[in-house]
Amino acid sequence: MKRRDFFKTSATLGVAALTFDKLQAAIETKTMMKETVSDMVAVMGGEPAQLLDMALKEMGGIRKYVKKGQSVVIKPNIGWDKRPDFAANTNPELIKALVEHCIRAGAGKVTVFDHTCDNWQKCYENSGIRKAAEAAGATVVPANDEVYYREVKLPQARILKSAKIHQALLEADVWFNVPVLKNHGGAQMSIAMKNYMGIVWDRTYFHANNLQQCIADICTLPKKPALNIVDAYRCMRKNGPQGRSVADTRVLKTLIVSKDIVAADTAAIGLFNQVQPMDIKKVGHIANGEKLKLGTQNIDKLNVKRIKI
């Protein structure tokens, strides 16, 4: 063993031992060592599963995020009773691929849910997500009733000081935030930050008390997703969040993955702007999120990997 390697290893072990109770810190230490891992990966030009494979590889592989025996929650957008080609919900193939990755990494349990807007059973069926997720070995659980939610304090939030969060997410070891890229009538855009609304019970409060701030506030939930995986295979260009017809969608065949939720949303809007103009300033929750130190809009500062297949 080279002397330099020996020192490196000892130092790492030392750091890891010191912060053993903070697994997060240990992972970050490891990230710093492996300079190949990017802050953000965008992959374009493939099928959903293929895009995910490439992106995860660039992000250090699924095993970096999911350890053997851990329970995992995957939170797609299943808000609407729409077919997959409306792009109102996350692509079921992407969810299927992600569940498969988690199971291969040895996840003890993979759970999928969303607090839907339309009738939850219809959303779960017609989005194709229940079938896809279950086929890959996930458990798809309901989120349609207050009994599934538990009050959580949000000390960093400006307005939304507490919220009722789905217990499956609170109990999970790891969770992935898997939104679809959409236009949105109220919030202007619905991407990773907006997708948090599906883990919350009382969303009326958001609408009644400054929606754009509340969306940023809910993202201060201490339990952060391991990754934000933005499905832009097919995006909803306008008439969001439900869309009127397939004519409202555009096929972009892209996936954006990042730990930084603000950066992920910023990048996604950049991509979106090529098919439909959208001023990021109008999407107030992104700037609000940056103010709450949830991430950065300055993507150039980050180590971004762009891959075209």
Place this chain on the structure above:
Amino acid sequence: MKFNTLKTIRLTLALLFFTPLLLYFCDFTNILPPLLHGLAHIQLVPAIMLGSVGILTALFLLTVLFGRIYCSVICPLGVLQDIIAWFAGRSRKKNGKKRRFAYAKPQTALRYSLLVACVLFLIFGITAPVLYLDPYSNFGRIAVNLFRPLAMEGNNLINWIALKFNNYGFYHVTIYTITGLSLTIAAVALTVVALTAFLRGRLFCNAVCPVGSLLGIISKFSVFRIVLDPSKCTSCGRCEKACKSQCIDSKEKTADTSRCVACFNCLNKCKSDGIAYRFALPFSRKQELHDNPHTSRRSFLLTGVGAMATLPFIPAWAKTATADRTKLTPITPPGSKSLTHFKKHCTACHLCITHCPQQILKPAGFNFGWEYAFKPHLTFYESAFCNYECTVCSEICPNGAIKRLTAEEKSVTQIGIARFDIERCVVYSDRTSCGACSEHCPTRAVKMEPYEGALTLPRVYDELCIGCGGCESICPVRPVKAINIQAVDVHQTAKKEQDEQIEEVDGDRLDFGF
């Protein structure tokens, strides 16, 4: 005691009809096959309301051939009474006493007055008397308002236990669709029916029930019937004691077939072979034709006088019923065509209330007028509105009060129109983004239009609105929402927004954009 084949067949058939219908009325998960609503369709009152000639003919033939088999097998309230009486009888047996019946005089005036009242009111388009007396509708209300909540709470208990073990195999249901009034009417009906069943057998069916009375008229002439053989009968009274219709007079050696519900309980009680269910021509026996001529004539007259007395009032009542225009107008289910059509055909069996996947059909109180009491109307609350392409209620309504719709028709059936109140809207009052109403609108009837800066304000396009309540259900303003559905009395066909042409993106030119 001899084996009673006919009674065994009757019991088997009754349970085969009753159990699925009971379960169907309690099936809040919609897992039972939809074809079970056929069991509701074959009920007499729904068949009359729907005007189903086929079912009415079949029921007529069944009765004219075999007597009131309907009351013992098909009618769920009849079977429910038998079940209650059976349980009650069992508990009594422990005390050493067994319940016995004795012949009772027919309540001819009462039963036919009620029947005539029901018919007359129906002719004038008023369903109220039928609504309160129809056995099927009463059974429905008992099942939906009393039994279904028990099933739902049972489910919630199981779900609660399962959740402790991190098992999500069940899901919690919250009961929204029961009102104090609907619970009361169901409880009253159950109490009345249970008490009469326990004390006087089928008294309800033979004194109150208009279906029983109507079928009783037909069963007077039934081809197969209970007959006492005067040459063999010793007037021992064994059959009489077993007769829950209290229609066997062992002293006179007669059975009143208009009250007999063909339960066959009497058949194996006779020790001398003096009673039989067999082919017998109507009026072949003297006693039956002249069964107490004075009472029947008196009853007939009484009934006639009673009916004549109410007659002049009915048109006036009908007028108040249709002209009852309080400010509130109920939103009637899609497929019900108009408020008038719905009021005329619905007898409040509450089957649609059980099966509405969104639990937005709720029994009304007296707030929409007495003619609308207990009938379902649409209510919207948090995340609950009429699913865009859902046609469940229209598929199962046995009365034809809600006519069948295809998903295509449903998605343009306008049952109401959204009314936007800018003064209440948070975009106007708090200057914040919202758009929840537009977000939930499945037809794009509520559009967010430029307001101030980045703010957008909802605007309703009436011709696109179907009144599903998506907007109202999600509007965050309390207590009165900023957008509300106003019913339309006669349902209209909404326009569909035209789809745009799909412009293909030039894949080569597409880049990351960041």
